[in-house]
Amino acid sequence: MADKASRLAPYLPAIYARLMEPQRQKLDLIATCDCGAVRLTLDGPVLAMLQCSCENCQKVSGGGHSSVVLVPADTATLSGDTKSYTRPAASGADFTRHFCAACGTTALAQSSRAPDVAIIPAGLLAGQNAWFAPNQLIFAGSLPDWDQIDSALPRYTAYRPEKQL
Numbered sequence: 001m002a003d004k005a006s007r008l009a010p011y012l013p014a015i016y017a018r019l020m021e022p023q024r025q026k027l028d029l030i031a032t033c034d035c036g037a038v039r040l041t042l043d044g045p046v047l048a049m050l051q052c053s054c055e056n057c058q059k060v061s062g063g064g065h066s067s068v069v070l071v072p073a074d075t076a077t078l079s080g081d082t083k084s085y086t087r088p089a090a091s092g093a094d095f096t097r098h099f100c101a102a103c104g105t106t107a108l109a110q111s112s113r114a115p116d117v118a119i120i121p122a123g124l125l126a127g128q129n130a131w132f133a134p135n136q137l138i139f140a141g142s143l144p145d146w147d148q149i150d151s152a153l154p155r156y157t158a159y160r161p162e163k164q165l
């Protein structure tokens with residue numbers, strides 16, 4: 001089958017499309033927020049998987065980094081009552097988090113730089129995320145010493161060069 005990432009690539013800024021290394025995972029799962037009021041359905045390929053230790057991710061995740069899965073936005077469906085919050089990303093893009101209005105769990109995020117991509121917290125898929133295999137750590141410059149991340153992973157001080165979210 002034609003890889004979804006390849007088909008999307010022409011529509012994305014070239015700088016961003018290169019982030020999309022083809023992955024074998026095809027997701028078909030349903031996840032819910034902590035309280036169960038918000039449901040996320042994923043039905044499509046994984047575009048990328050990464051760890052991010054920027055300070056925003058630390059605040060939102062409550063840990064030293066976040067673990068995220070990038071998927072085509074049209075393969076991620078949110079239902080239930082959500083709120084959203086938009087902040088400027090270090091790249092200059094607008095970064096928007098959508099979270100459960102009742103319990104606050106982040107269900108999905110998006111960058112204005114790549115509106116065709118949905119950013120999903122791997123932890124939202126708790127119990128069904130054993131396949132998660134990040135291939136890079138971004139914003140390693142702010143990774144706290146107490147947070148241990150596989151030292152074999154490529155590390156980038158901020159964004160991976162030419163692959164800004």
Ligand SMILES: [Zn+2]
Binds near residue numbers: 104
């Ligand atoms: Zn909830």
Ligand SMILES: [Zn+2]
Binds near residue numbers: 055
């Ligand atoms: Zn981050």
